[in-house]
Amino acid sequence: MSGIEDVALRAGVSKATVSRALSGRGYVSSITRHKVESAASELGYVVSSNASSLVTGRTNNVGVIIPVINQWFFGSIIEGVERALIDRGYDLMLYNLTKDIDARSRVFEYFLVRKRVDAIIAVTLEISPDEASSLVALGKPIAGIGGPLAGIPTLSIDDIAAARLATEHLIALGHTNIMHVGGDAAELMDFNVHSKRLQGFMDALAAAGLPFNGESYVATHFDIPGGYAAGKQILGDPRRRPTAIFAAADEVAIGVILAARELGISVPDDLSVIGIDNHPLADLFGLTSIAQNPAKQGEQAVDLVIRQLETAGWTPPNIHTTVPAQLVMRSSTSAPRAGSPR
Amino acid sequence: MSGIEDVALRAGVSKATVSRALSGRGYVSSITRHKVESAASELGYVVSSNASSLVTGRTNNVGVIIPVINQWFFGSIIEGVERALIDRGYDLMLYNLTKDIDARSRVFEYFLVRKRVDAIIAVTLEISPDEASSLVALGKPIAGIGGPLAGIPTLSIDDIAAARLATEHLIALGHTNIMHVGGDAAELMDFNVHSKRLQGFMDALAAAGLPFNGESYVATHFDIPGGYAAGKQILGDPRRRPTAIFAAADEVAIGVILAARELGISVPDDLSVIGIDNHPLADLFGLTSIAQNPAKQGEQAVDLVIRQLETAGWTPPNIHTTVPAQLVMRSSTSAPRAGSPR
DNA sequence: TACATTTCTGGAACCGATTGCAGACGAGGA
DNA sequence: TCCTCGTCTGCAATCGGTTCCAGAAATGTA
Structure with a gap:
């Protein structure tokens, strides 16, 4: 596993320049950028996201807490959230919050706390006030699907x-x-x-x-x-x-x-x-x-948290947003039979 | 956010001792352990998993690649995998590998590579030889559900x-x-x-x-x-x-x-x-x-990778393991009607 | 009592990046 | 021509832990 140092050596530049060239921030001349890029690809170099997270404080992870996975509504949300996150370069960490009281507290007290996610999406949770406030206390962007949830911007149909x-x-x-x-x-x-x-x-x-x-x-x-x-x-x-x-x-x-x-x-x-x-x-x-459209709701929730993450100071305008739902007519409804019972 | 240094100060010991006390490895007297623990809990200290991963090289993440989420078989696997991982202190990173060619290559070339997972569970993937070998090339413990998959230990019913x-x-x-x-x-x-x-x-x-x-x-x-x-x-x-x-x-x-x-x-x-x-x-x-029982297959796949992770040098004995499947009789089958057509 | 072990602790190096700072260079303006 | 400003680069500090090493203290053994 080659590190940034190796790339620097090979490209004949400093670590700092490699970092700037590959991350795209700061000034780098296009010629050195190319040198760095080819050195990196020759070595098969990829940045250590740990090292980078350590200094930037950003993990590029979003945690998703969901009560059920194996049900159409919830599965669709996960699909939507996953696609939207991957598109934006984030990884999805999945937490299935069942009724199991031990597992629940473990998720809240151990997993979510460990500075491993930048933001959280909570899906139609039946959540205790304690749990809700411990989410808010993380001080991270949160969006909920369902709700309303105390202190958390949420999203659902009306x-x-x-x-x-x-x-x-x-x-x-x-x-x-x-x-x-x-x-x-x-x-x-x-x-x-x-x-x-x-x-x-x-x-x-x-x-x-x-x-x-x-x-x-x-x-x-x-x-x-x-x-x-x-x-x-x-x-x-x-x-x-x-x-x-x-x-x-x-x-x-x-x-x-x-x-x-x-x-x-x-x-x-x-x-x-x-x-x-x-x-x-x-x-x-x-x-x-x-x-x-739960998949779309998932995408919107992703938008909500990512925008908070990437535009400093931005917070969602509404505590609860409703998304449209409309009638789809098929054949299971009709006028009652004439002279129907009662 | 208090760091290990603050805990060390408060407990009157060194960073090294705090690390040993909280992680439980190395010698620490029980009295200082208590001092450290109470200092840590008073400060609400939690280790930065990034910093810790950086030096240990372990992320405590397992990546799960799955072609579909919203289907009973796949959803059950995810549920089983998630439960087993959380139980063992690992986080689950979910990658939905659809047919979308761009998304696929992104997962393989960008996400899986970034040293963010310790191991991978691949679920009934229709996977190209290239993709399979790029998985193997990661050099990380892998288990598959389904298969067989070239070079990857797999698990399924027969x-x-x-x-x-x-x-x-x-x-x-x-x-x-x-x-x-x-x-x-x-x-x-x-x-x-x-x-x-x-x-x-x-x-x-x-x-x-x-x-x-x-x-x-x-x-x-x-x-x-x-x-x-x-x-x-x-x-x-x-x-x-x-x-x-x-x-x-x-x-x-x-x-x-x-x-x-x-x-x-x-x-x-x-x-x-x-x-x-x-x-x-x-x-x-x-x-x-x-x-x-897909949930159970998920758990077994977790066992497979975790054991590789935690017992040095251990590799699964079989390249492909079959799990039992048995007949459950209900009312949809019976002898054909006497004198049935043809 | 003397010596060998084991337990305990702190100092310091290290993991692999990012970034503030300062210096060098070239271009444009006065 | 001299200055200023923007571009480009390297040095070194830093993020927050873990772990090697060495020395001190406690314990066991002869």
């Missing part, structure tokens, strides 16, 4: 508005007997999501003068089996069956559709279903959905 | 045996008209997987004296929509419909089942379906499958 939009779509089609299948508060997600989507649902009902009661809402796991279970439960009893279901996520919606199919309930003739996400499987199931 | 097992299960049930839905060679995966599973399928047919011809095999995308499309195509024509389908992955199998349901073909009465993976959705679809 969950209330998205849920309202979905529900309004059903109402506009003429549905009056609508149920919401939402998230389980014990899930490994920023619980704001669940309560806000429920809120948007309720808002839309209220605005249309439709009643909301204990039977209008079922909580389940935020995945296909969760939606399936909820669907079986809801649709099993023909007398209290709604004509439309707003599922808080497409995976849940797909589960509901599978349950409906199994019960011989036709979608959308007997039951309209709408979700949120525009999941890749939505097409296959003809699922009408409110589209959001 | 794909041929798993495919044979699946096919034999169908044959044992009495099926003689079996098709295989496998992976598309253009997919972003180690193509070995596809050809080996096809191989195992052919082996099992041959061993049972069953014919294999061009109509026995369909290639498609390795996901649910891919399986659905293949299913529609295969099952659409009643006259050449098989009584059983072996799908090379559970996601594909689920797609096939969805297609069958849509065509009114009963699983397993009219069609048996088996997959590989034991995907979390297998339960929901009653899918019989050959189970493998």
Whole structure:
């Protein structure tokens, strides 16, 4: 492994000049720059990022804390974040923050503290106030996806508005007997999501003068089996069956559709279903959905932290930014069957 | 940010002693150790991993190169790898190696080279010989999941045996008209997987004296929509419909089942379906499958590289290790209907 | 008691870069 | 012609630890 000294010798210049030539800052004549560059490539020289970090104080690493990896929404965020970081020359350090209390505190107390990352992106964390303030206390640029999170600039769709939009779509089609299948508060997600989507649902009902009661809402796991279970439960009893279901996520919606199919309930003739996400499987199931783009949200979060890193003194203008979400019509929603039950 | 010097001053000892006390190597009396520890915690001191890496040459980082993130198999591997790494005090640097040629070369030529990782885990990469040798040339411990990969110790299920097992299960049930839905060679995966599973399928047919011809095999995308499309195509024509389908992955199998349901073909009465993976959705679809455990494979890969890192001179005994995969029976397979077509 | 070991500690060199400073040089302006 | 300013380069200090070495203290052994 050749060091900067070897390159300097070979190019017949000093270490300082090599450093300036390769990093591109400071004055170097183009002729020596070329000498240095060819010497470096002949030796296969690459800078030691450790040595360089030591003096500059910059690691070129960004830490990403995420509660789940193996789920479409989260996986897409990681993909988006990774691409954006690599594009900008940063490395991505991944921390999967599960519910495991030991692992959690280890991440906060050991890993994040060790001056190894320049910035942090926190993805829809259900995070304790202690944990949030220990993040802020690092004094590093932070961005969150989800939230809002105390003291941290965050980014997400407007969950209330998205849920309202979905529900309004059903109402506009003429549905009056609508149920919401939402998230389980014990899930490994920023619980704001669940309560806000429920809120948007309720808002839309209220605005249309439709009643909301204990039977209008079922909580389940935020995945296909969760939606399936909820669907079986809801649709099993023909007398209290709604004509439309707003599922808080497409995976849940797909589960509901599978349950409906199994019960011989036709979608959308007997039951309209709408979700949120525009999941890749939505097409296959003809699922009408409110589209959001997690990969892009990941990129935006990267922008947020990188800009803080690279333009001194810049801080994000808003503590919470909402990104657009719009309706994607497919075949799982339609007007209720004429003379439908109740 | 207080440095080691401040701790030394406060504890009334030298930098050297602080370093020994906190790192636990070398002799330190327990009394001074305590002095140092309390001084350190009072100051909120944490070592600079850069400075420490600079002299030790160890970064405590492991790079993970993976072609896809947002897919069950890959996501599970990442989860397993992450957990195992954090447990052992290492950080995970994630590189998503897509087909994008620019991004690829950037990862190989820029990121991996910069002395930032102690070891590398390469996950089912479709990797060029050049890329493989540039990995080996880094001279760092490497482990692969998938493979075999030239010169790199790898780890996977025995794909041929798993495919044979699946096919034999169908044959044992009495099926003689079996098709295989496998992976598309253009997919972003180690193509070995596809050809080996096809191989195992052919082996099992041959061993049972069953014919294999061009109509026995369909290639498609390795996901649910891919399986659905293949299913529609295969099952659409009643006259050449098989009584059983072996799908090379559970996601594909689920797609096939969805297609069958849509065509009114009963699983397993009219069609048996088996997959590989034991995907979390297998339960929901009653899918019989050959189970493998990607999270555990991730952990094993971590073991492989960490052991190389921490026990000098140790190298993995086998260039390729196979991990077990066993049949999980559910309701998607059964004997063919008596007097079934052809 | 004398000597050999083991434990403990500090000084100083070192890891491999970056950067402030100062000196040298050439070009343009007065 | 003399000055100033911008360009170019090298020296040396610095980032924040780790570790070799040597000497002192404590412990064990003959």
